[in-house]
Amino acid sequence: MTTTTETATGTTVLDASGVTMRFGGLTAVRDVDLQVNSGEIVGLIGPNGAGKTTFFNCLTGLYVPTEGKVSYKGTVLPPKPHLVTKAGIARTFQNIRLFANMTVLENVLVGRHTRTKEGLWSALLHLPGYHAAETASRARAMELLEFIGLQDKADHLARNLPYGDQRKLEIARALASDPGLLLLDEPTAGMNPQETRVTEELIFAIRDQGIAVLVIEHDMRFIFNLCDRVACLVQGEKLVEGTASEVQSDERVIAAYLGTPFEGAPGADEVAEVEKAEASAATTTTTEEEDNR
Ligand SMILES: Nc1ncnc2c1ncn2[C@@H]1O[C@H](COP(=O)(O)OP(=O)(O)OP(=O)(O)O)[C@@H](O)[C@H]1O
Known part of the structure; x- marks a missing residue:
């Protein structure tokens, strides 16, 4: 790559x-x-x-x-x-966020959009610059799929990939930018x-x-x-x-x-207070039990 x-x-x-x-x-x-x-x-x-x-x-x-x-x-x-x-800066999310009904290649191409200069009109009117940019983007996307080992699944729908491959595809899409x-x-x-x-x-x-x-x-x-x-x-x-x-x-x-908790830990004071209250409640209960005997 x-x-x-x-x-x-x-x-x-x-x-x-x-x-x-x-x-x-x-x-x-x-x-x-x-x-x-x-x-x-x-x-x-x-x-x-x-x-x-x-x-x-x-x-x-x-x-x-x-x-x-x-x-x-x-x-x-x-x-x-x-x-x-x-x-x-690119990122992936805790929960998989792929376009499930798009192909593996298309998912990576989505990640390229911040790196392509051609705008909406260029795409809609199929201007020459658009074709050149799209060819370059596809080549780069295929390169990334090779890098993560999914090149043979480029035309599979993302939703049909095994879980591990979906996670890899997310990484490839992030790398596309x-x-x-x-x-x-x-x-x-x-x-x-x-x-x-x-x-x-x-x-x-x-x-x-x-x-x-x-x-x-x-x-x-x-x-x-x-x-x-x-x-x-x-x-x-x-x-x-x-x-x-x-x-x-x-x-x-x-x-x-x-x-x-350890001394000085965030929240340690609150935990210490709860423990003190619990200890005090336990002592009171024990004393009451002894009195009732
Ligand atoms: N949009 C939000 N509105 C209100 N509270 C939020 C919001 N996002 C996160 N929190 C709260 O901020 C705290 C930190 O949450 P966060 O998800 O960042 O933790 P985390 O370390 O990523 O946890 P995990 O390992 O479980 O994913 C939690 O108490 C959470 O409930």
């Missing part, structure tokens, strides 16, 4: 700083800073409801962050999904171990093409094997960030996943 994206290794591709997202009284993401550099695969982990997808939505313009800013290659991004895609950064939201959800391994290889190959990757995943074995760096969100806040080995041995991360 060839890509139009060229970035010097180690430069900052994504720079999110002080990102906060509130929904009424709920702060889903609080003051999160995160950088992704070229050549990196970065993981974003955290228990259910930690704010991972909300953070992704802030990065891709689906949500306008309440506070903070998001820059891509040094330019602050406007919070509009099509402009974010055009700037060079020639991104410099790919955001993957739980790419292995629902996959068997074999499909998960194939996805892991695919993500390494994408990184080797010069595309930085930020990935949300609950499968810890997958994330720690794949990522150069991992950040852990808990209740909207970034708790820890480091290498895979640093994060997986961090007692705060272990506690967040096992549900044991």
Whole structure:
């Protein structure tokens, strides 16, 4: 696969700083800073409801962050999904969002639209520029299908693909916009171990093409094997960030996943209060039982 994206290794591709997202009284993401550099695969982990997808939505313009800013290659991004895609960030979603009744090739072609200059009139009137652009887009789409191993299924309907192939097709469609950064939201959800391994290889190959990757995943074995760096969100806040080995041995991360609060953890005060009230209620009950004897 060839890509139009060229970035010097180690430069900052994504720079999110002080990102906060509130929904009424709920702060889903609080003051999160995160950088992704070229050549990196970065993981974003955290228990259910930690704010991972909300953070992704802030990065891709689906949500306008309440506070903070998001820059891509040094330019602050406007919070509009099509402009974010055009700037060079592509994403996949937690739930598969393919055009089920379109072919595999057509699904990838849909992902090309931000990279084609020919407009609606050109397409409707079949102007010469349109044909040239369409030929180039098809060639690029077929190249991407080869890259993910679906070239022989180009004319199959997307809905007839096995689950693992549908997930791969989503990635190909995202790659069709020639991104410099790919955001993957739980790419292995629902996959068997074999499909998960194939996805892991695919993500390494994408990184080797010069595309930085930020990935949300609950499968810890997958994330720690794949990522150069991992950040852990808990209740909207970034708790820890480091290498895979640093994060997986961090007692705060272990506690967040096992549900044991630690000193200073977001929400730990509330948990301590509940535990104190429960202990006090248990003492009262025991005393009452003793009195009744
Ligand atoms: N549009 C919204 N309106 C109100 N609350 C929301 C909205 N989107 C998310 N939330 C809330 O924000 C919090 C974070 O949710 P989010 O989906 O970002 O978590 P997550 O870490 O991605 O969880 P999971 O791992 O289960 O996907 C949750 O309490 C959720 O209910």
